[in-house]
Amino acid sequence: MFKNIITDTLLLIALCILQQYVVSRLVIFGVFPDIVTVFIAFTSIRYGQKQGTTYGFVAGIATGILSGNVGIETLSKTIEGFVAGYFHIPEDSHASSRQKKQMYYKGVLLACLTGRILYTFMLNVLSLPTTLHMAYSIGLATLLTMVVAAFAYQMFFKKIIVNN
Amino acid sequence: MPKFFKFFINNNAYLLLLLYCGIAGLLIRFEDAYSLKSLMSRGTELRAALSQGLSDISLYINLKKENEKLTLQNSALLADVIVKGNALRDTATVNRAVQFMENSPVKLIPARVVERRFNTRENVLIINAGSRQGIEKDMAVLTPDGLVGRVIEVSYNYAKVMPVIHSEFSVSVVSDSNNTHGILSWNGGEEQTAQMHYVPLSSTIHESEKIYTADFSTFALQGIPIGKVVEVIPEKQFYKINVRLGVNFSTLTYVLVAEKTTDPEKVELMRNSGNDTENVLPETGP
Numbered sequence: 001m002f003k004n005i006i007t008d009t010l011l012l013i014a015l016c017i018l019q020q021y022v023v024s025r026l027v028i029f030g031v032f033p034d035i036v037t038v039f040i041a042f043t044s045i046r047y048g049q050k051q052g053t054t055y056g057f058v059a060g061i062a063t064g065i066l067s068g069n070v071g072i073e074t075l076s077k078t079i080e081g082f083v084a085g086y087f088h089i090p091e092d093s094h095a096s097s098r099q100k101k102q103m104y105y106k107g108v109l110l111a112c113l114t115g116r117i118l119y120t121f122m123l124n125v126l127s128l129p130t131t132l133h134m135a136y137s138i139g140l141a142t143l144l145t146m147v148v149a150a151f152a153y154q155m156f157f158k159k160i161i162v163n164n
Numbered sequence: 165m166p167k168f169f170k171f172f173i174n175n176n177a178y179l180l181l182l183l184y185c186g187i188a189g190l191l192i193r194f195e196d197a198y199s200l201k202s203l204m205s206r207g208t209e210l211r212a213a214l215s216q217g218l219s220d221i222s223l224y225i226n227l228k229k230e231n232e233k234l235t236l237q238n239s240a241l242l243a244d245v246i247v248k249g250n251a252l253r254d255t256a257t258v259n260r261a262v263q264f265m266e267n268s269p270v271k272l273i274p275a276r277v278v279e280r281r282f283n284t285r286e287n288v289l290i291i292n293a294g295s296r297q298g299i300e301k302d303m304a305v306l307t308p309d310g311l312v313g314r315v316i317e318v319s320y321n322y323a324k325v326m327p328v329i330h331s332e333f334s335v336s337v338v339s340d341s342n343n344t345h346g347i348l349s350w351n352g353g354e355e356q357t358a359q360m361h362y363v364p365l366s367s368t369i370h371e372s373e374k375i376y377t378a379d380f381s382t383f384a385l386q387g388i389p390i391g392k393v394v395e396v397i398p399e400k401q402f403y404k405i406n407v408r409l410g411v412n413f414s415t416l417t418y419v420l421v422a423e424k425t426t427d428p429e430k431v432e433l434m435r436n437s438g439n440d441t442e443n444v445l446p447e448t449g450p
Contacts, residue, residue: 065207071192
């Protein structure tokens with residue numbers, strides 16, 4: 001367990017750096033996917049709500065220091081971890097692999113939506129853009145993140161979640 | 165107290181969320197505080213360093229493409245430089261030839277070297293002027309720098325020239341200071357050096373003396389520069405004299421062909437006399 005925490009923390013920090021310097025440059029129609037959110041949601045689904053919230057908090061601090069919005073990033077990522085925790089799959093779960101997959105996708109989707117909405121509103125507290133524009137950016141960013149989540153599930157998370 | 169923490173860690177996710185949100189709230193509230201600013205500035209430094217590293221990596225990855233682009237640019241520029249350099253050199257050579265022609269009392273026909281063979285003892289030049297332009301056999305070919313050779317074959321538009329650096333070429337020459345006469349020929353050695361023969365030991369000749377064609381020549385005008393004496397070696401009866409040729413055959417592009425001025429009667433007479441000098445030697449050429 002301890003080894004897993006260390007590995008996941010290091011991976012999380014690496015993903016934060018990757019998000020800031022690589023993924024954030026892959027702008028598609030003005031938005032980009034969020035791989036950190038996918039990982040927070042995954043840890044929350046795998047280990048539980050409290051661990052997910054803590055990972056979210058750590059990821060928020062790391063991303064915030066790198067991006068310059070430490071407070072907002074910390075808040076949004078913490079809440080993302082907390083929300084995804086509602087879809088936690090316990091180790092002794094008897095759910096089928098299909099159900100586990102659905103839980104994963106629901107967890108990522110909800111975490112991403114919550115995080116994006118919170119982030120967009122808090123960052124634009126003084127200069128709110130039009131509702132349509134906000135909906136567009138939140139929706140598209142969530143869609144892109146879900147694509148990344150699907151890719152990550154097929155490549156890495158499937159084995160871990162199904163065998164959990 | 166430990167019981168509270170145990171309860172806090174194990175059972176209450178809401179409290180944990182509240183704690184983290186509280187910290188986040190404090191971070192938002194005190195975002196302008198000095199300590200936080202300092203932390204953020206370190207983050208910015210880290211970000212800048214990482215960004216620099218990533219830029220370097222992408223720069224390295226794109227280096228091959230950049231190199232190919234530069235090579236293409238370079239080749240285009242080089243081609244441009246070659247074309248313009250050639251044009252400049254040609255202009256300078258043509259200008260010199262024109263000036264020389266204007267000052268020369270003899271009629272000179274300009275021509276360009278279109279073919280050359282400088283890899284054997286039988287070196288040959290082909291110029292783009294032939295009988296149509298008034299070129300005849302045995303005309304002297306020269307540049308402002310000196311004598312190039314002698315026309316040995318003429319077609320309608322081209323002429324073949326036996327250059328000074330041909331093993332069978334010879335010409336009567338004279339030194340400028342001491343008026344010493346001799347026959348110049350090339351022994352097949354160094355391209356820029358010819359030899360002056362039949363200069364008796366009783367004659368006076370020094371190094372650095374300039375050599376010109378003599379009046380005795382059967383094809384060349386008197387006074388065409390040949391080169392400069394670089395070495396004088398006394399032998400049994402004659403001096404062995406090395407002459408540095410004025411014409412650089414490796415860069416020869418434009419030449420002038422001098423109209424024949426020698427009296428054919430004189431040539432015939434000298435041929436019949438059977439002298440072992442230029443009068444005989446050039447006639448044995450190809």
